Amino acid sequence: GAVVSQHPSRVICKSGTSVKIECRSLDFQATTMFWYRQFPKQSLMLMATSNEGSKATYEQGVEKDKFLINHASLTLSTLTVTSAHPEDSSFYICSARDPTEDSPYGYTFGSGTRLTVV
Amino acid sequence: AQSVTQLGSHVSVSEGALVLLRCNYSSSVPPYLFWYVQYPNQGLQLLLKYTSAATLVKGINGFEAEFKKSETSFHLTKPSAHMSDAAEYFCAVTAYNQGGKLIFGQGTELSVKP
Numbered sequence: 514g515a516v517v518s519q520h521p522s523r524v525i526c527k528s529g530t531s532v533k534i535e536c537r538s539l540d541f542q543a544t545t546m547f548w549y550r551q552f553p554k555q556s557l558m559l560m561a562t563s564n565e566g567s568k569a570t571y572e573q574g575v576e577k578d579k580f581l582i583n584h585a586s587l588t589l590s591t592l593t594v595t596s597a598h599p600e601d602s603s604f605y606i607c608s609a610r611d612p613t614e615d616s617p618y619g620y621t622f623g624s625g626t627r628l629t630v631v
Numbered sequence: 632a633q634s635v636t637q638l639g640s641h642v643s644v645s646e647g648a649l650v651l652l653r654c655n656y657s658s659s660v661p662p663y664l665f666w667y668v669q670y671p672n673q674g675l676q677l678l679l680k681y682t683s684a685a686t687l688v689k690g691i692n693g694f695e696a697e698f699k700k701s702e703t704s705f706h707l708t709k710p711s712a713h714m715s716d717a718a719e720y721f722c723a724v725t726a727y728n729q730g731g732k733l734i735f736g737q738g739t740e741l742s743v744k745p
Binding site: 517519522545547554555556557558559562604606608610620621622623624625627 | 665667672673674675676677721730731732733734735736737738740
């Protein structure tokens with residue numbers, strides 16, 4: 514089945530630095546990927562939709578200059594948290610859809626990245 | 632607009648007992664509904680999905696869910712709980728006109744007692 518690989522699984526960074534998170538579709542091409550954020554004991558909130566070869570679409574309230582998304586190829590999307598602050602500490606998860614699956618809505622999720630800003 | 636409400640942030644059952652996790656949705660168009668399971672510090676794994684075919688959907692690990700339009704519900708059940716079922720469960724909704732975006736419920740933490 515479809516596999517989405519997300520790296521790193523955990524990262525600790527100093528306040529003010531930037532962190533890049535990668536999301537790769539390993540055995541399929543994904544024109545669209547999604548980035549979610551999850552606070553402890555809470556649900557997933559969609560941050561943005563990443564579109565290959567074009568600008569990402571951000572959800573209301575998400576700072577596009579702080580959360581930079583690049584989807585330069587059909588198998589890779591990256592999320593860069595710029596000038597990170599402790600309040601950016603969270604669990605970030607990406608997902609992608611394999612367009613070859615029978616059902617039109619076969620989403621596969623990455624394993625997530627735990628970001629801690631100190 | 633779409634939304635999902637999961638009743639009960641925490642459900643506790645005994646091993647071998649019935650598992651029932653509740654999900655109600657709101658959608659102005661025919662919905663597509665999903666149940667995902669999440670183990671600590673991991674991503675989401677799809678349990679099952681409803682995409683306008685059979686209303687009773689069978690998923691992995693013995694779980695199933697029934698789409699009831701009249702009740703706007705998509706409750707998740709499993710006849711006999713196993714210790715390994717302890718995890719966080721999320722109900723999610725989307726539709727043909729949502730561009731692939733999933734809207735998640737608040738989640739239900741399932742505990743299984745020996």
